[in-house]
Amino acid sequence: MTKPLTPTLDRVAGPADLRGMSQGELVQLARDVRHEVISNVSQTGGHLGSSLGVVELTVALHAVFNTPFDKLIWDVSHQSYPHKILTGRRDRMHTLRQGGGLAGFCKRTESEYDAFGAGHSSTSISAAVGFAIGRDMGQPTGDAIAVIGDGSISAGMAYEALNHAGHLGKRMFVILNDNEMSIAPPVGAMSKYLSGLYAGTPLGKLKDVAEGFEAALPGPIREGARRARQLVTGFPGGGTLFEELGFDYIGPIDGHDMGQLLTVLRAARARASGPVLIHVCTVKGKGYKPAEIAADKYHGVSKFDVDSGTQKKSKSNAPSYTSVFGKTLTDEAARDSRIVAITAAMPSGTGLDILQNRFPQRVFDVGIAEQHAVTFAAGMAAAGLRPFCAIYSTFLQRGYDQIVHDVVLQNLPVRFAIDRAGLVGADGSTHAGAFDVAFLSNLPGMTVMAASDEAELVDMVATAAAYDEGPIAFRYPRGEGVGAEMPERGRILEIGKGRVVKQGTQLAFLTLGPALADALKAAEALEARGISVTVADARFAKPMDTDLIAQLVDNHAAVVTVEHGAEGGFGAMVLHWLARTGRLDNGCAIRTMTLPDMFIEQASPDAMYAEAGLTVADLADTALTALGVAPGHFAKPA
Numbered sequence: 001m002t003k004p005l006t007p008t009l010d011r012v013a014g015p016a017d018l019r020g021m022s023q024g025e026l027v028q029l030a031r032d033v034r035h036e037v038i039s040n041v042s043q044t045g046g047h048l049g050s051s052l053g054v055v056e057l058t059v060a061l062h063a064v065f066n067t068p069f070d071k072l073i074w075d076v077s078h079q080s081y082p083h084k085i086l087t088g089r090r091d092r093m094h095t096l097r098q099g100g101g102l103a104g105f106c107k108r109t110e111s112e113y114d115a116f117g118a119g120h121s122s123t124s125i126s127a128a129v130g131f132a133i134g135r136d137m138g139q140p141t142g143d144a145i146a147v148i149g150d151g152s153i154s155a156g157m158a159y160e161a162l163n164h165a166g167h168l169g170k171r172m173f174v175i176l177n178d179n180e181m182s183i184a185p186p187v188g189a190m191s192k193y194l195s196g197l198y199a200g201t202p203l204g205k206l207k208d209v210a211e212g213f214e215a216a217l218p219g220p221i222r223e224g225a226r227r228a229r230q231l232v233t234g235f236p237g238g239g240t241l242f243e244e245l246g247f248d249y250i251g252p253i254d255g256h257d258m259g260q261l262l263t264v265l266r267a268a269r270a271r272a273s274g275p276v277l278i279h280v281c282t283v284k285g286k287g288y289k290p291a292e293i294a295a296d297k298y299h300g301v302s303k304f305d306v307d308s309g310t311q312k313k314s315k316s317n318a319p320s321y322t323s324v325f326g327k328t329l330t331d332e333a334a335r336d337s338r339i340v341a342i343t344a345a346m347p348s349g350t351g352l353d354i355l356q357n358r359f360p361q362r363v364f365d366v367g368i369a370e371q372h373a374v375t376f377a378a379g380m381a382a383a384g385l386r387p388f389c390a391i392y393s394t395f396l397q398r399g400y401d402q403i404v405h406d407v408v409l410q411n412l413p414v415r416f417a418i419d420r421a422g423l424v425g426a427d428g429s430t431h432a433g434a435f436d437v438a439f440l441s442n443l444p445g446m447t448v449m450a451a452s453d454e455a456e457l458v459d460m461v462a463t464a465a466a467y468d469e470g471p472i473a474f475r476y477p478r479g480e481g482v483g484a485e486m487p488e489r490g491r492i493l494e495i496g497k498g499r500v501v502k503q504g505t506q507l508a509f510l511t512l513g514p515a516l517a518d519a520l521k522a523a524e525a526l527e528a529r530g531i532s533v534t535v536a537d538a539r540f541a542k543p544m545d546t547d548l549i550a551q552l553v554d555n556h557a558a559v560v561t562v563e564h565g566a567e568g569g570f571g572a573m574v575l576h577w578l579a580r581t582g583r584l585d586n587g588c589a590i591r592t593m594t595l596p597d598m599f600i601e602q603a604s605p606d607a608m609y610a611e612a613g614l615t616v617a618d619l620a621d622t623a624l625t626a627l628g629v630a631p632g633h634f635a636k637p638a
């Protein structure tokens with residue numbers, strides 16, 4: 001398909017150019033921006049559906065508000081592509097989510113228009129409250145506008161912020177972008193409540209505006225407002241939940257109708273004295289048929305053909321870790337009716353959709369609510385069930401106090417299936433699964449495993465299923481496995497026992513998780529230089545296999561630990577144990593290889609691991625240095 005012309009967008013250097021445009025021109029601009037998003041994302045992949053849904057809203061917000069002095073805060077910010085296009089980054093959109101290119105999310109370091117960085121959800125209202133207070137305390141900043149989706153507003157943080165904002169009563173704006181979709185269809189009472197705000201009535205007739213704004217709006221909208229209020233609340237003069245929390249509520253309005261958007265945003269901007277929530281209804285994937293009809297509304301896509309919408313998925317050589325987890329858990333659940341599973345709005349991302357298809361009553365999607373997910377799992381464990389709480393490593397960070405206080409302190413047998421452990425590629429630093437080994441392994445009574453390949457993941461699911469003695473976690477990376485031979489059924493692993501995969505005499509690699517494959521390759525390279533290498537798979541970060549560690553340290557000139565996690569994780573605990581037991585002094589050189597103490601920006605996973613200094617060549621060089629042999633420069637000097 002030839003790229004459509006974009007004459008109106010071509011005239012835009014930045015948001016200031018929008019402020020002199022007529023409504024008709026802004027409609028044209030939205031059309032151009034939509035083409036631009038589709039054309040760019042077809043080449044890069046990314047979060048297409050969410051971005052297409054907010055095209056008109058983005059144009060209207062930049063046209064009405066004085067960005068960047070006014071602070072536009074995108075929740076998650078996966079929908080920020082139209083915003084990026086309009087704020088001086090159009091010419092770099094072809095680099096989106098790639099190494100050295102534009103990030104897939106808002107970043108304060110990328111643009112002055114990115115008022116607040118994100119990637120995790122439900123933070124925007126809190127940040128907006130902070131900006132509003134900053135403004136009122138004399139800082140040079142204008143209005144604060146948070147744009148949050150109906151999925152993201154299901155998280156506790158959003159309510160904490162609404163509660164506080166309503167109490168403070170400061171002027172600020174929350175735009176609720178309601179497309180009736182999260183990544184999967186949204187769940188929960190709040191989702192039903194939002195739908196109820198306009199159910200059964202054509203959107204065009206529901207232009208409810210709060211008292212005080214009505215005067216600034218055209219007559220028919222005022223009339224619609226009164227009828228909508230009655231519909232929503234059941235009685236004249238009643239308020240929505242948001243009004244009860246102290247907000248002025250405006251809406252629902254049609255988020256693809258430029259006229260409605262401009263009218264309402266201008267009225268709100270002119271009249272607001274306290275917090276205002278504007279309820280905007282949009283369609284995820286709007287304006288691109290293949291996206292609009294897709295079950296996931298094209299939430300996250302790979303490169304695609306614009307005419308057909310067909311995505312260009314790379315051929316897989318092995319099953320993904322996620323699917324191995326989903327299938328294995330389904331097999332275990334078929335044998336054990338006590339097994340249940342919890343996801344926080346990621347049924348397909350975690351592979352729990354596989355279990356859901358077979359046993360729909362035993363999978364609980366709690367919405368974007370990781371904290372609740374963890375404590376809910378703790379409750380189910382206390383009730384005698386065998387809960388698997390499947391959460392990406394990066395999102396589990398949000399449930400940390402719940403892990404400590406509700407699960408570990410009570411020694412409840414919650415099974416944590418930690419997907420996306422390690423560096424994840426295009427989503428970059430916000431989504432890196434870097435910290436889980438460090439933040440879990442210091443908890444008393446916690447068991448922490450890491451799968452070195454997809455076959456070991458099967459064993460770990462079986463081990464976790466059978467383990468009732470306390471909390472247990474297993475981590476595994478994004479993407480496909482290594483092509484390991486798959487067992488018929490998982491074996492129950494001995495808790496706290498690793499394995500020697502290859503026995504040598506001079507140097508030992510002790511790996512946690514998928515670093516095993518790299519260590520085996522590094523061993524090959526070292527052996528070609530006449531060095532005899534042992535490679536051991538720790539399997540457990542906690543409890544550690546101290547017999548194995550002692551044996552490696554006592555019988556090798558150097559031991560190198562390798563993990564795909566941050567400093568303070570497995571290697572640190574090995575060192576700590578060696579120091580505590582006096583073994584650090586026995587002459588064996590110890591090196592720890594971890595992710596470095598920095599955030600690594602988006603690139604391919606291989607490029608990210610190269611930046612982290614965790615390639616096969618890095619392993620081999622570290623080994624040589626530890627042995628006191630001049631580094632072989634297996635790794636190319638930076």
Ligand SMILES: Cc1ncc(C[n+]2csc(CCOP(=O)(O)OP(=O)(O)O)c2C)c(N)n1
Binds near residue numbers: 079299370398
């Ligand atoms: C804390 C957290 N949990 C989960 C996610 C994964 N996630 C990203 S976007 C999304 C759905 C958001 O839905 P919504 O806010 O309605 O935005 P939409 O995609 O519909 O535009 C989810 C679950 C996340 N980014 N952060």
Ligand SMILES: CC(=O)[C@@H](O)[C@H](O)COP(=O)(O)O
Binds near residue numbers: 119299420478
């Ligand atoms: C924006 C967000 O948080 C999710 O959409 C995330 O990008 C999904 O990542 P996966 O592709 O690894 O499931």
Ligand SMILES: [Mg+2]
Binds near residue numbers: 149178
């Ligand atoms: Mg949504």
